[in-house]
Amino acid sequence: MELTVWTYExxxxxxxxxxxxxxxxxxxxxxxxxxxxxxxxxxxMIARSAARPPVSYTSFQARDLGGDTAxxxxxxxxxxxxxxxxxxxxxxxxxxxELLQDQPGALALGMGFDIPVIPLELPAFTRKESxxxxxxxxxxxxxxxxxxxxxxxxxxxxxxxxAEGRRPRANLLGPSALGFRCRDDVAEVTKLLxxxxxxxxxxxPAGATPADLTGMLAADFNICLYPEIAHSTCVWLERMFKQPxxxxxxxxxxxxxxxxxxxxxxxxxxxxxxxARARTRLPxxxxxxxxxxxxxxxxxxxxxxxxxxxxxxxxxxxxxxxxVGFGSYSREFARELRALGEDIGVEALITDDxxxxxxxxxxxxxxxxxxxxxxxxxxxxxxxxxAVISSPVxxxxxxxxxxxxxxxxxxxxIFDTWVHPLMMGLEEHxxxxxxxxxxxxxxxxxxxxxxxxxxxxxxxxxAGEPNPRPAEAGAPAPGESADATEVRWESDAEKELRKxxxxxxxxxxxxxxxxxxxxxxxxxxVDTLYDAKAHFGR
Amino acid sequence: MTDIPSASSTAGFSSSPNVLAGSSLAVRHERGERQAFCGxxxxxxxxxxxxxxxxxxxxxxxxxxMMQSAAGVMIFAEPRFGTALLQDRDLAGLADANDELDRxxxxxxxxxPDIGTLFLVATCPSExxxxxxxxxxxxxxxxxxxxxxxxxxxGSGLDTSFTQGEDSCLRALVPHLPELPAMQRSxxxxxxxxxxxxxxxxxxxxxLGIGPVHFLPPRRAAxxxxxxxGTFLIAAQPFVGETMDALRERGSxxxxxxxxxxxxxxxxxLLAIAAAxxxxxxxxxxxxxxxxxxxxxxLARYREQLGGKRVSFLPDSQLEIPLGRFLARECGxxxxxxxxxxxxxxxxxxxxALLPKDTQLTEGQDLEPQLERxxxxxxxxxxxxxxxxxxxxxxxxxTKWAIELVFTPIxxxxxxxxxxxxFARPLNRRQRLGF
Numbered sequence: 025m026e027l028t029v030w031t032y033e034x035x036x037x038x039x040x041x042x043x044x045x046x047x048x049x050x051x052x053x054x055x056x057x058x059x060x061x062x063x064x065x066x067x068x069m070i071a072r073s074a075a076r077p078p079v080s081y082t083s084f085q086a087r088d089l090g091g092d093t094a095x096x097x098x099x100x101x102x103x104x105x106x107x108x109x110x111x112x113x114x115x116x117x118x119x120x121x122e123l124l125q126d127q128p129g130a131l132a133l134g135m136g137f138d139i140p141v142i143p144l145e146l147p148a149f150t151r152k153e154s155x156x157x158x159x160x161x162x163x164x165x166x167x168x169x170x171x172x173x174x175x176x177x178x179x180x181x182x183x184x185x186x187a188e189g190r191r192p193r194a195n196l197l198g199p200s201a202l203g204f205r206c207r208d209d210v211a212e213v214t215k216l217l218x219x220x221x222x223x224x225x226x227x228x229p230a231g232a233t234p235a236d237l238t239g240m241l242a243a244d245f246n247i248c249l250y251p252e253i254a255h256s257t258c259v260w261l262e263r264m265f266k267q268p269x270x271x272x273x274x275x276x277x278x279x280x281x282x283x284x285x286x287x288x289x290x291x292x293x294x295x296x297x298x299x300a301r302a303r304t305r306l307p308x309x310x311x312x313x314x315x316x317x318x319x320x321x322x323x324x325x326x327x328x329x330x331x332x333x334x335x336x337x338x339x340x341x342x343x344x345x346x347x348v349g350f351g352s353y354s355r356e357f358a359r360e361l362r363a364l365g366e367d368i369g370v371e372a373l374i375t376d377d378x379x380x381x382x383x384x385x386x387x388x389x390x391x392x393x394x395x396x397x398x399x400x401x402x403x404x405x406x407x408x409x410x411a412v413i414s415s416p417v418x419x420x421x422x423x424x425x426x427x428x429x430x431x432x433x434x435x436x437x438i439f440d441t442w443v444h445p446l447m448m449g450l451e452e453h454x455x456x457x458x459x460x461x462x463x464x465x466x467x468x469x470x471x472x473x474x475x476x477x478x479x480x481x482x483x484x485x486x487a488g489e490p491n492p493r494p495a496e497a498g499a500p501a502p503g504e505s506a507d508a509t510e511v512r513w514e515s516d517a518e519k520e521l522r523k524x525x526x527x528x529x530x531x532x533x534x535x536x537x538x539x540x541x542x543x544x545x546x547x548x549x550v551d552t553l554y555d556a557k558a559h560f561g562r
Numbered sequence: 563m564t565d566i567p568s569a570s571s572t573a574g575f576s577s578s579p580n581v582l583a584g585s586s587l588a589v590r591h592e593r594g595e596r597q598a599f600c601g602x603x604x605x606x607x608x609x610x611x612x613x614x615x616x617x618x619x620x621x622x623x624x625x626x627x628m629m630q631s632a633a634g635v636m637i638f639a640e641p642r643f644g645t646a647l648l649q650d651r652d653l654a655g656l657a658d659a660n661d662e663l664d665r666x667x668x669x670x671x672x673x674x675p676d677i678g679t680l681f682l683v684a685t686c687p688s689e690x691x692x693x694x695x696x697x698x699x700x701x702x703x704x705x706x707x708x709x710x711x712x713x714x715x716x717g718s719g720l721d722t723s724f725t726q727g728e729d730s731c732l733r734a735l736v737p738h739l740p741e742l743p744a745m746q747r748s749x750x751x752x753x754x755x756x757x758x759x760x761x762x763x764x765x766x767x768x769x770l771g772i773g774p775v776h777f778l779p780p781r782r783a784a785x786x787x788x789x790x791x792g793t794f795l796i797a798a799q800p801f802v803g804e805t806m807d808a809l810r811e812r813g814s815x816x817x818x819x820x821x822x823x824x825x826x827x828x829x830x831x832l833l834a835i836a837a838a839x840x841x842x843x844x845x846x847x848x849x850x851x852x853x854x855x856x857x858x859x860x861l862a863r864y865r866e867q868l869g870g871k872r873v874s875f876l877p878d879s880q881l882e883i884p885l886g887r888f889l890a891r892e893c894g895x896x897x898x899x900x901x902x903x904x905x906x907x908x909x910x911x912x913x914x915a916l917l918p919k920d921t922q923l924t925e926g927q928d929l930e931p932q933l934e935r936x937x938x939x940x941x942x943x944x945x946x947x948x949x950x951x952x953x954x955x956x957x958x959x960x961t962k963w964a965i966e967l968v969f970t971p972i973x974x975x976x977x978x979x980x981x982x983x984x985f986a987r988p989l990n991r992r993q994r995l996g997f
Contacts, residue, residue: 025620025646025662027669034627057686059600059719062628064949070631074956076949083596086720089690100595107930119622120686120720123653148622149650379640 030378030398032353032416036146037118038063039156043164043253044114045077045201046229050164051110052079055097055128056118070419071202080104082121082128089124097128098135105137112140112168112234114160119148140234142167152376154252154328154354157200161229162256168237169264179266181244182292192291193225194270195243197257198250200229204331204415208428209249213274216431217247219298220284222291229253241265245290249273249430250330252354275334277306277342277435304432306439310343318344321446324390325350326373326381326399327414329357331429333364335394335413338438340368349388351375378402389531392446397421407530409445511540513548520550535560587914587923589905594928597947598878598903600719601727602683603632607969608731609642611754612783614678617643618670619717620663620695621685642677644670648687659693660701667702667712677710679783681731684716711738711783723903725801725879725968728754732778732805735786736812739778742790749775749835750787750814752806753799756971757781762853763822763974766832769849772839778805789814794838796831798822798973800913801880803906820912822973823881823981824888825857830912853975860979861892867986869894871942877901877927878947878964885945885967885981887916893982897921898941901932943988960988 033039037054044052045067054060060081067077082100084093105113115132129143142163146156177184185192196213199206207230214224225243226236240261246269248258258269268290274283281299288295309315323345325335332352339345351373352361358374365372373384382402385393393403393410397418403410412421413429427441428434513521524532532553539556540548602625605617619625626645633641646666652659663682671677682695682702695714703712715734717727732752742748749772751763760777767775776787793814795806800821810816819834820827829850836846847854873895875882882902889895897917901924907914917923924932936944936959943960951961962985972981 025648025652025659025666027644027666028626028647029640029644030630031623031626031645033623035623037624038627057600057719058596058598058723059602059628059686060624061595061597061949062599062603062631064597065947066631068950068952069948072952074952076953081595083594084720086689086718089720103930119624120690123687123690147650148624149648149653152623 026377028377032376032378032396032398033153034063034066035119035148036151036153036156036159037116037144037148038066039153039158040114040116040144040146040160041067041077041079042153042157042201042203043160043229044079045073046199047232047234049111049233049235050078050114051104051108052077052114052116053082053097053101053104053128053132054079054116054118055082055084055093055100055121055124055126057120058083058085060118060120067201070417071422072419073201077201078108078110080108084121093121093124094126094131097126097131101128101132101135101137105139110139110234112142112164113137114142114144114164116144116146116160118146122146122148140167152355155356157253158256158356161200161253162260164229164234165237165240165257166260168234169240169261172241172265174265175241178241179268181268181290184244185291191221191223192244192293193223193242194287195225195240195246195267196227196249197246197269198248198252198254199227200250200253202415202417203250203253204328204413204417204421205427205429206230206250208426209430209434211426212428212431212433213247213249216274216280216284216298217287219301220287220291220295221293221298222287241267243267245269247287251357252328252330255356273330273334274430275331275434276338276438277304277432279334279337280304280431280435302432304435306342306435309439315344315443318443318446321345321392322348322388322390323392323394324348324385324388324399325413326352326393326395328352329354329361331414333357333360334429336364336368338435339394339442342435343439343442345392348390349373349384351381351384389534392442394442411441411445413441511537511546511548514550517548517550517553520553532557587917587919587921590922590924592924592926592928592932594926595930596723596903596927597876597929597949598927599632599724599947600628600686601717601722601724601730602628602685602719603724604717604727604731605629605643605683606633607754608728608779611781612679612779613642613781614676615642615681615783616670616674616677616679617681617683618667619643619645619683619685620648620688620693621645621683622648622687625685625687648691653691656691656693659691660698663693663698664702664705667706671706671710679711679713681734682712682714683731684714684718686718686720689716689718689720713738725799725881726903728799729802729804732802733808735778735783736789736805736808739786739789739812742788742792744790745792746790747792747794748788749773749838750778750789750793750795750809751775751798752778752795752809753797753802754779755798755973759971759973759977762976766849766853767835770832770836770839770841770846772835772841791815794835796835797909799880800884800906800909803908806908818909818912820887820916821884823884824892824978825854825861825975826892826916827884827888828857828973828975828978829854850975857975857978861982864979864982864986865893867989868982870896871989872896872898872939873943873945873985874898874936874939874941875900875902876932876936876944876946876950876964877903877924878945879968880904880906881964881967882945883910883913883917883923886921887913888978888981889985890918890921891916892978893985895985898939899924899932899935901925901927903927943985945985960992962988 044050067073082096115129117128132141181192199210210227246258246267248254248269261267270286272283272286274280284295284298323339325332329352336347336350339347353376361372378398385402393399393408394413396414397416400410427437536553536556682699684695699712699714713734715730722730789812791813794817795809795814796817817834817838820830822828822831833846886897886900890897899922905925945962945964947964951963954961971977
C-alpha cells in the first residue's frame, strides 16, 4: 500500500477511455461497479466536451456478485453494439472487475460481433493512465492493421512521394482527449508542415475512426506528437511497416526549428523557406530590455515527460531562466528524463507522489513553478507564481481561444503564459522604489503560527476558495519538520523585514531563518538579516 | 456486504411498473447502467463537516482519482482524506495487506497529529478481496487508542450510491455514541447540515423550548452526541435510513416527517418534532411566523419564474423526492419522470404522500432507455449528475447539476428561496443568452 493524497494519473482504464473519447465510431464497454462512471465528468465537465464519452458500464453491485456478473457483461455488450453500432469495440475492465476475473474481452470475442473487438488488458494495480492510453491506441492500431501487406516504397518517404508525384504525407499521432492543448497543437503543426510542403494524412487518435486507422499506411511517415500516447504505436508501425517517425516534439522556437529540419531530412525537402517564413515574437521579446529581469529566475518544472522536457529547453535557452528542479510522473520516460537531468546538472524527480513534489518545491523555493493543476495548488499554498504546462488540468486549462503550445505560435503563447505570472521589469523596480508609499502599505505582519504546517493545513482545505493565507508563507512549508529550532526576530529586525516588498518578504524571512538556524542563532538581529541577504544574494 | 436498499428486487435488466403500497404512485424499477457517484464521494463534505476527522480510503488508484475528480481538484491544501493504494503485492495475501494498512496508518498519524477520528473507508476492491476493515479498525484502535478513535465503514459502489456513503459513515458512529442518561430526553437531528442551517434550526428549537438538541454528524467527530431511550430522532437528510435503524436499536424514537425543504417541508418537520414535545401547532406557527413570512416573500418571485415549468430528475442524491415535492407544491412546477437511486420507504412515506398522484417514480436506473424517455419528454429543466449535464445541454435541454443541491445549504425557511433560485438560474440563463 502507498499513501496518496492526489494522483497525477488515473488508472489505466481512464487511459482507454481517453482513446475512445478521442475517436469517432469506437465504443468502449467497461466492466466496472456503480460509481466508476464518475470518469465521464472528466470529459464532460473538465474538458467541456459536448458529448458523453462513448463508454458503457456494467455498473454491477453487491447483489450481482452472488449471481452471474458475466451475464451482465454480455447483456451490456449486446445492448451497446445494437445501440451505438460502432466500427470497433473496445472491451476492458476497471480495477474491481479485474479482481472478479470475468474476462469480458474473451466473452466479447465469443459473441460473434461482425466488427473488430479489441480486448484490453488494463492491470489497474500496476499500471496507470498514460500506459493505458498508449496500450489501447497500440492494440487498436494493431488489431486493425495486423497482417496487412507492406506498402510499396515503405521506409523511403522522399522516394515514395516522388514516385507517386505528390507531396509527402504524415500521420500526426498522439493528440487525445484530456491531453494538454492537443486541439490547437494539431492545427499549428498542420500549418507548420504545410509551410514545409508536407500534408497531414491522418490525425489519430483525436478525430479518427477505425476506418481511418486502416488507411494509416498510406502515409509516408509518422509524427509522434505526444510520446506518452503514441510512442509504442510509432515503434510498432516502424517495425512492421517500415514507417519512419519523427522524434522531435516542436515545443519552443528551437525545438520547432529542429522539428522542421528533422521532417525535411526525412522527406528530402528544403527547410530554408519554411524557416525563413517563421513568425514568432518570442526571440525578440526575450531580448527586449524589459525581459532583463527574467535573467536567472529560478524555475521548477513538473508534468508529463513531453511538456517537461520541452519546457526545460525553453526555460533555459529561450527565456534565460535557471531550471533549479524538474521532474515528471511519466515513469515510462524516466530514462530520457534522467539523461536530461544529467545534461543540465539537475536531478530529475520521477514520482507519482504529489507530497514529494510539494516537498521539493518547498525546499527549492523557486521564483516560478511550471506544472500541472497540482503544482498550481502547491505554488498557491507556498505563495509562488505558477503557470500550467501539462495535464492533469483544470477546466480553465481548456481555453476557448486558440492557444497552442507547439510550433511558432505555440512559442508566443508560452512566452505570454509563463511570463505573465511574474512581475515585469519596470513594475518590479517601481514597486521597490515606492515601497515606503502608503499605497504599498500591506498591513501588519501576521503573527507566525507556531503549529506545524500539518496542523494548520486543514483550515485551508476549502473547496473552490482562494487561499486565504497572504502571499508571505508564514507557516513553515510542508517538508520542513516541526522540530526545527524556533528562531525569533528582534523587533528592529522584524521592522526592517517589513521594509522589504511583500512579494519577496516571505523568501527573505525563510532565508534569514534558515541562515540563523544553520549558524545556531536563536535571535535574528538587523545584522543577521543583512548577513543572510549577503549570503544568499546574487 | 449489504445491498442497496430496494423496494423490491427485480432480477436482470427488466423494468416492471408496480404500485406502491399505501400510495397510488406507480413505481418503475430499473436495473442497468448507472450514472451516479459511489458512496466515497460523501467524504468530500464529511471531511469539511467534521474538522477533526480524516478519511483513509483503502482502495485502488481509481478511488483516489474519483475523490480527486469529485472534489474538482479544487482543494488548495492537503485535505483531510487520502487513499491507501492497494497494489499487486497487497492482493497476493491478506496478512500482508493488513500489515501494510497498519504501516500506512502509522505513517499517516505521524504526519497528521491533528487527526482525532480516523475513518477507514472500504471500497469495491477492498471488499472484493475481503479485506476486513472493521477488524482492522479494532486492531488499530488497540495500537493507537490513546490518541485517536479509529472506525471503519463502506463507501464502496457495491454497497452504496453517492449520498448513501454518509449513511454508512454515520451508522459506523452509532455504537460509539455515549448513552443519554436515563430519564432525560433530547432531540437528535441526523444528516449533515451546513453549520449556518444548524444554527438557524437551533435558534428555532430554543424559541420552542425544545432541547437539548444534538446533531449527527457533529462539527467535531470527538463531540459525539448522546443517544438513548429518551432520544427523539429526526432525519434532516433523506439518505440516513440505516443510521436511523441503528439509532432505534439503541432505544431512541423515530419522528417521521417530510424533509425540511421549502416552507411547507420545514414547517411540517418542525411540527412533527414539536408534537413529540407536546407543543401545539399554534405555538409553532407563532415562532416560525417571521421566518416563514420572509421565506414566502422571497419565494414569490421564483414561483413566477418556475410556475408551469416541467422538471425531470435523473437518479442521483436521494434528494429527488423531497425536492420534487417542493418544486411541485411550492413553486408550481410540473413533475416529469422522477428518478431516485433507491426508494427508502422507512423515511420517505410522508414525502410520497405529498407528491402529485400522477408522479412517474423510477427507482434504480437503466441509463440509455431513461435518456430516451427524457428526450421524448423534453422537460424545461432536468436535474442530473455532472457526467450528463453538459451532453444534455448540448442536446438543447436545460439542466441543473444535482451536486450543487448536496453542497449548498438548502434546508429551512431562510434557504427556501435559495433552493428555488438554484432551479431558476439555469432557466434564467437560457433566456438571457442571445443564441
